[in-house]
Amino acid sequence: MARIEKTFDDRDWFMLECDDPNCEQRFDDSQWYADEDDLLTDAKDDGWQIPYKDEHPELERDMHYCPAHRLPECTTCTNIMIDPAGWKDGQCPECIKEKIPHERS
Template sequence: MARIEETFDGRDWYMIECDDPNCEQRFDDGEWYADEDDLLNDARMDAGWQILYRDEHPELERDMQYCPAHRLPECATCTNIMADPAGWKDGQCPECIKEEIPIERS
């Protein structure tokens, strides 16, 4: 995971940083967190970070996270995250295109 980790008093504390190249955005909510799960949850809920976990995205080599300025697009119909842009057209993933699922326009 792209994160900054330091140890104080025998406890691990974290900040996370955006995986987009050349982005130096970090989420720490102004302080260090002792619990990694709380940090990731706050980043996603409070600050709009996008966190991709490897076990949910087998094509990834590791967990990755993106700040709101660099969020990856989602499929317009199934909401799968576009981790691999190959085959995407009009905001749809290849599977939805193959299934001929229409894009709902609002």
């Protein structure tokens, strides 16, 4: 389960857990968040990667990855590589199709 949720004092409280198999790392394990948006923003600021279902229709739900298990990103458009098939030299198929050049650093 990526998002752990419990009800306390009539409010929903949240914590994030990494979706990578066999990873038990959580974001800020010492504190529950009453505001989900604040939690997700803080997690992103701390290096977590959060692919959302509405941005990636192939996902069944939102996915959360800790900095130790980040997914690769397209070097040109920075889209997250959910499915690495068709990716070449760090570019996604859409950037390759559009012939968008990318520079290696």
